[in-house]
Amino acid sequence: DTGVSQNPRHKITKRGQNVTFRCDPISEHNRLYWYRQTLGQGPEFLTYFQNEAQLEKSRLLSDRFSAERPKGSFSTLEIQRTEQGDSAMYLCASSFVWGDRGGEQYFGPGTRLTVT
Amino acid sequence: DQQVKQNSPSLSVQEGRISILNCDYTNSMFDYFLWYKKYPAEGPTFLISISSIKDKNEDGRFTVFLNKSAKHLSLHIVPSQPGDSAVYFCHAGGTSYGKLTFGQGTILTVHP
Numbered sequence: 001d002t003g004v005s006q007n008p009r010h011k012i013t014k015r016g017q018n019v020t021f022r023c024d025p026i027s028e029h030n031r032l033y034w035y036r037q038t039l040g041q042g043p044e045f046l047t048y049f050q051n052e053a054q055l056e057k058s059r060l061l062s063d064r065f066s067a068e069r070p071k072g073s074f075s076t077l078e079i080q081r082t083e084q085g086d087s088a089m090y091l092c093a094s095s096f097v098w099g100d101r102g103g104e105q106y107f108g109p110g111t112r113l114t115v116t
Numbered sequence: 117d118q119q120v121k122q123n124s125p126s127l128s129v130q131e132g133r134i135s136i137l138n139c140d141y142t143n144s145m146f147d148y149f150l151w152y153k154k155y156p157a158e159g160p161t162f163l164i165s166i167s168s169i170k171d172k173n174e175d176g177r178f179t180v181f182l183n184k185s186a187k188h189l190s191l192h193i194v195p196s197q198p199g200d201s202a203v204y205f206c207h208a209g210g211t212s213y214g215k216l217t218f219g220q221g222t223i224l225t226v227h228p
Contacts, residue, residue, distance in 0.1 A: 004159070035218075040125075040220070040221075041220055041221070042120075042122075042205050042218030042219050042220045042221050043160070043205070043218045044218070045215050045216065045217065045218075048214060048215065055214060056214055056215050058215070091159055091160075093159070093160075103148050103150065103165060103209075103216075104150060104162040104165055105150075105160075105162065105207075105216075106162065107152075107159030107160045107161070108159050109157070109158055109159050110159055
């Protein structure tokens with residue numbers, strides 16, 4: 001299977017705990033994106049990487065959120081001191097962008113976070 | 117600031133008929149547009165895209181139309197099939213393919 005994978009698929013945590021999610025993109029893709037989706041809404045952009053460089057972060061990505069892509073391959077998204085409002089589906093996507101080609105993103109199945 | 121809007125939360129269509137899903141955007145800098153389909157418990161799946169140099173792109177049963185002056189795009193599915201029942205998202209951004217913005221989604225139900 002060469003698709004985008006995310007782990008874990010579900011995470012239940014208590015308010016105030018830290019959580020970390022992992023995303024493994026399609027291996028030849030150079031871009032990696034994180035989104036958050038709540039019920040009835042489209043995915044909201046959080047951040048994206050070009051190889052290992054984090055090129056843009058949304059204002060939604062507060063100081064409790066941090067994302068890394070240390071070797072330009074897999075990425076982690078950490079949420080510190082979780083709040084109930086962090087409960088959502090966290091989606092990862094990857095794409096290959098070269099010059100003016102690219103753009104379609106391939107999504108993983110998501111990690112559903114529930115903060116109790 | 118909702119820059120991409122899908123004003124119809126749901127659409128119901130009979131099998132074999134045309135499904136038309138609509139999307140409006142406000143940011144004139146957007147020049148690349150995509151449609152995704154999403155089934156429950158899965159991530160979105162890319163369907164079709166269009167850049168602002170075109171006004172139409174067709175792929176099998178799926179056609180996307182772009183009206184730049186109206187800042188409007190639409191996805192036509194002909195003929196609609198029950199397997200097309202899903203949530204459809206419009207996705208828009210610049211051709212740097214950095215931050216792209218999703219619409220809220222339209223739930224399409226195709227009845228046999």
